[in-house]
Amino acid sequence: MKLHKVSALATVSILAFAACSSTGATSAPTSAAPGASASAAASVAAPTKGEIKLGVSLPLSGQAAADGQPTLKGAQLAVDQANAAGGVGGYSIKLVPLDHAVNGKYNEQQGAADMNTFIADPKIFGVVGPYNSAVAKVQIPLGNSAGLLQCSPANTNETLTKPEFGALAFRKTNPDKINYIRVAATDDIQGPAMAVYDYDKLGIKKMLIVDDVTTFGKGVADNFEKKYKELGGTVVLRQGADKDTKDFNSIINNAAVTANPPDGVYYGGVVTSGGGLFLKQLRQAGLTIPFTGPDGIVNGAGDAKGSLINIAGTAASANSYGTVAAIGDFPAKKDFDAAYTEHFKADAEYKTPGAYSGPAHACATVMLKSLEEAVKAGAADDAAIREGVRAYATNPASKFVTVLGDTSFDKNGDTTQPFISFYVTDVAAKGGVGDWKFKEQLSFAK
Amino acid sequence: MGSESPDAPAASAETILQARQVTKRFGGLVAVRDINLDIPQGGIVSIIGPNGAGKTTFFNVVAGIIDPTAGTVAFKGTTLISRPRRVWLESVLWVVPALVVAIVALVLGAGGAGDDGLVVTTILVAVALVATLVVATIRPAWYTTFLSRLGVMRSARPNDVVSAGMGRTFQNIRLFQNMTALENILVGMHLQLESNMVDHFAASRRQQREEAAAAERARELLRLVGLRGRDDELAKNLPYGDQRRLELARALGNRPALLLLDEPTAGMNPNETAQMTALIGRLRTDLGVSVLLIEHDMRVVMGISDHILVMDHGELISEGTPDEVRRDPKVIEAYLGTGAS
């Protein structure tokens, strides 16, 4: 990764602004203009206080690498940008990634061990991760009793934060000290959002639901199904197909020949757990009905390796819809993609952002911003900084400018970002390779 | 244990083993045909015949390793070995409880209860099936009697045969190669020891005493067969002749009333053979065990046997005292004719 240090210095994207400006917090997203960033970057002095560490806990090896690595690179980008802009609050930031994949899949026991490693290292002021809600369940209690802040880019399982779903079981030691925040909208928002969209906007009345039997996939699909039925839609068939499934034909054929065929599909899961294969085989079986899913399937253009459009094929991915828990027309999104591609162009495997690169960048941004504020508030020693970061980030009053838009975190640590954006595939985009196109956004402000 | 069958021959007191019309077919080939055999208490009976005469097959039937196609073997008046009858019925029985559960569950409307109903039904069925199989594995007495009432007849297993009071050796030595001589005999004494799980976990005094005594007796047995002081040697490191003797000692571990010896002198030099023959003689006199001896080499058995059966091509061609057999032209023909051994 340090291979990229050099190029990092070269490419100071506008996001460095969001990452480390003091005024950015209040400014409107659109004000994040190149000029501003340049001045901001220039105005910051070189780090004087030495090094401070930001931990990253993700599954980075084996099958899980396809999930973890792009996510890691999202955070990497933010940190490199911050360092390029002269560090944060006088510190230079060091990213410390730990891999908790064992035999190629995330492992809770290893996740716990890594969290303990972070907690024991006084220089760690915060942790980005984890990727899987199951791992979060193991890590939150640890962070909670140690007062170490953790920001997950990908966890959407509602039970992790919301007391009404039993989240207090994870904060036994300090029930009122939030130590876990996340930038993704929870399943109980994202799932129903797509249900409404499918039923009202796309007019799908008969649905085939398939999930990947993971915490995320099944969770979001359950919430989708619940809302969809409330709206009056009929679920023709609900099937599970675990992460290792390669061949969905036995499900598809059934849907194709059944007496009342579905006029839409909802896939609860991510591309790495079969979303792309499912869509590909769906089209090959001659089913051109709309294919809809959560943010796990909106992962880059057709030329991005491992993206839904790439796997399913450009033509096949027509008529697919995905939700993203962010303001869709936020310019930083496009800028982020550009910055990422530029920053990691040397990387053979992950030169384009994955589904959770952006959120990871947002998490890192939040961490760095909080660090800056904590230092500004006078936190000198490591312990004070760690607590300061936690306190600032989890304070609902704090505002952050991220690639996902302006956000802050409520009393449970969930993002207050009220928008769900809907994306649709555009096969003509990017010179024919196809890409996701922002369609519209709905506010789910409570 | 083999179940009591009505036609069990009334064994006279002094007959310890009684084989009747024992027959074994492998596909078309008849390995053993209609062999009758009586071993008197304390007698030494030998079966001889050229290689491939079916001696060992008959022997394995008696030892409970293969089931006979027909005929019975009674030990001390109890029919141990007989042709298994309707065993297929037993494996059919295994599914009956499961089926019953399934039907009941479905009748009670589990099918209507959707997924949960099916799940519950499946679990119940699985439990029923497993429970049945557990019983079928542990084979409590009521289970076997129930089976025999259904006419299911299962022949005795080797370990049943041993606990009934027989001990055996193998033609090609089957010692526990990586265990010491002493341990081999201690395994042989398995049924003599009665320490239980509690003793094992607690390493109780009782177990220690028992083990010490067992070790002592094992050493005696080693001395008896002339392996004094070889206790801690791995069986596989023993000389060939000693391995044969060790196996014999192991067979004596369970205090058998009848010893089944399968070519105990095979591969031995004349000297060792002589020793072994003498030893067998001594076993009868000292321990009072009866012996069933299998040999393809006439000279070995002539000395010690009271009674000899001669087999060829699976059939009994002659029997009687050593002298009678030696003079029987059929026997001479069989041996010279086949030119075996």
Add this chain to the structure above:
Amino acid sequence: MAGSAVGVTASPNPLVALRRSGAGPYLFIAALTVVMYFVLGPRQFINALTIGAIYALVALGYTMVYGIIELINFAHGDVFMVGAFVSLFVLTNILGQTGSATSLEQIVFELTVTFALTMAAIGVLGVVIERFAYRPLRNAPRLAPLITAIGVSFILQNIIQIIYGPSPINTPQVIPPTARVDIGGISVGWINIFIIVTAVVLMIGLQLFVSRTKVGRAMRSTASDREAAALMGVDINRTIAITFLIGSALAGAAGVVQGLYLGNIDFSLGFQAGLKAFTAAVLGGIGNLTGAAFGGFFIGFVEVTCGNFGYFVWAQAAVFMILIITLVFRPAGLFGHQLGERA
């Protein structure tokens, strides 16, 4: 247990008579096939055959290796995976094929080349693995080669992951996946027909090879008794190497087929496939070629049936449940000759 009744003559019982005739399994298959056709309907039926064909091809390698050196070759699934990637390499980097072929000639040509090269390469890979990971341990404790097999499977996966990356990769579907033909009013994809035919041809070929040729006889004799075979002048090492060659080559063929069928492969597809293939091999009676082939198709049918009736997640469990129950009642698999519980 049930087996100990084998060989009872003049039994009035039809069951026993049937079992002795040895026709039982075949009747069972015939019945099953017919039932399945009507349960699943033509479309799913073809689908099941296709999936089953791939499993069967992998299972054959498993069962051959097991039959000859009694090794559960856990690396076999990953050999299959490597096969898929080699075929990808051949198609894209050598033949420069992307997407589907346009003419029949092209299809025939490219597939011939791909199969030839892939099967050769993977065959060699199998031999190499045997030479360096298994042969040195032939006289070691039984489990030692099992562990090296697991190690090899790790190595293969990681190498492919380093070369091609962890995310799934598209393979050119030379036979257009949407090309279908009507057979008796049933629309069947050409690709399905191709896969099923390929598999059957390879199986028959293998069957003939093992039963007719000299090498085949050497294999069978080595499998039944290595020492005796050696005394008869059979070169054991060579025979075992050839077994690995053929078994792996079949896995390679399966790999090609996998790529053609799903048009997308990734480095982790080996283990699951291997697991199912192993199950198939045991279901049919491990060491028995017919059995392995049958087992493969059988698992295909179980999976599709589960998927068809909305219990796709239970497919794996169902497969194993059936396996366990089968073994309880037929301790040596469906085709393995029953030695009863004492053997």
Add this chain to the structure above:
Amino acid sequence: MSAQSAIPAPSHTKGPGMRAQVAAFSARHRSTSVLVGGSLVAVLLAFVVLVPPFSSFSPQNVWVDGFTNAGVYILLALGLNIVVGMSGLLDLGYAAFFAIGAYVYAFAASPFTGNDLPFWPMLFVGAGMAAMFGIMLGAPTLRLRGDYLAIVTLGFGEIVPITILNLSDYTEGPNGIGGISPPSIGDVPFPTTGNPWPYYVTMVGLIIISMILIYRLQESRLGRSWMAIREDELAASANGINTVTTKLLAFALGASTAGLAGVFLAAKLQTVTPNLFRFDVSFTVLAMVVLGGMGNIWGVAIGAFIVYEIQNVVLKQLNLFFDNVQVPILSDINFIEYQYLLFGVALVAMMLLRPEGLFPSQRRKRELHTEEDAEFGEMGDPMGAAPE
């Protein structure tokens, strides 16, 4: 206690001169020696990490916590050793019993069920439940020969997690059960983080107790029967051993050890999910047993420790390590990508170099290096060595 004379001395006690005495002593006072040896190793481990290079990676707390995790696998390996090492049965689905133990405690003490039963008795309940499942699986299948048993256990090892995964209503499915209460002494619960000692001590205790009990089994009439079955099943039954029930016992006891480990894991992680019990756990544990040296209790424990540390500590930290030492080329390689390659190579290499395992049990050593027998003066007549 002649049976003990064949049992190896704890392999950590070295020194050529006193070796024989130590062996003899530890054979006579097995439990004491295991207790002393075990505690000794535990203390040494806990404090050796205070010195470089270990101290440069992470502080003592993290190391000790890691050792506790390794302890879970040591327990598993000890249990599987009963089945695979002592009785010679190939079990590829061992993780299933691990899962059962863990879920037993999850049901016993979590908000999901609302129960909050104490940890210590649940150790026994978990072990018992696992043993029961062991019998349920073993009874129908133990009549099968070697590798048929292997596949059946493999199947069982798959069925259990799949069932847990898909019976969401009863098991929370993929979410797993969270908020499990930690063990507590009196009313004081074990600290969640920062102070790893309570868990560490508990784990060391569990391991020592299991080792003592397993040694006692091995040296009992039952252990002998297992060994006999491993050596030659037919001969064993021809000596009056009921092979099926004996194998069933091995299965049950092995399973119960896994159940124990499961309960501990659930209590330490305070969360269980089906993902923790997939087949790769079974394979890893099997590798641990074989690499450690089947049948040798101490060897298996050490093997488990080594494999766990390689897989979960060394390979994971290579990057950090080379970052720290700043080796020019090495610190640019991303070892995270290569760890399975390295792990696979390690497995293959270790097997090729030591086919009988790192610490083969004494009897296997003897058969392999007969020159050792000379010092016991027990060489058989070389001319008459049994034909192999």
